[in-house]
Amino acid sequence: MTPSSPFPSPLPSPALAAPFTQGLAARVLRYQRCTSCGTAQTLARYACQHCGAPSLDWHEAQGTGRVQAVTVVGRAPSDSFRALVPYTLVLVQLDEGPRLMAHAQPGVQIGQRVQAGFFVHDQTTLVRFSPQPG
Numbered sequence: 001m002t003p004s005s006p007f008p009s010p011l012p013s014p015a016l017a018a019p020f021t022q023g024l025a026a027r028v029l030r031y032q033r034c035t036s037c038g039t040a041q042t043l044a045r046y047a048c049q050h051c052g053a054p055s056l057d058w059h060e061a062q063g064t065g066r067v068q069a070v071t072v073v074g075r076a077p078s079d080s081f082r083a084l085v086p087y088t089l090v091l092v093q094l095d096e097g098p099r100l101m102a103h104a105q106p107g108v109q110i111g112q113r114v115q116a117g118f119f120v121h122d123q124t125t126l127v128r129f130s131p132q133p134g
């Protein structure tokens with residue numbers, strides 16, 4: 001599809017998530033915060049998950065948080081990820097409040113403080129959490 005295509009993409013999410021994905025490319029973790037109730041969320045949405053307000057601002061996260069869940073992926077969900085198997089995924093609650101699913105250094109534990117880092121896989125910048133020093 002060329003930029004001049006008369007057909008708009010049926011999926012709004014890539015454009016909606018652009019501040020997040022462009023942030024990753026710049027090695028910055030961004031999240032949305034509702035301007036109405038203050039709830040923070042990392043998945044780009046049109047409206048606040050908490051109160052439904054359509055007013056969301058983008059903010060930059062420090063990249064620090066606490067591990068809430070850990071899973072080791074032994075079977076790649078796509079060809080692109082086959083080279084990484086096995087890999088560790090974590091659900092991290094960022095200090096700003098939102099939760100983020102991302103890669104992690106093997107061996108991280110639930111409850112551990114972690115710091116976000118970045119790596120490039122298949123021309124896409126992804127988040128990988130490591131234990132926070134200190």
Ligand SMILES: [Zn+2]
Nearest residue numbers: 034037048051
């Ligand atoms: Zn809200």
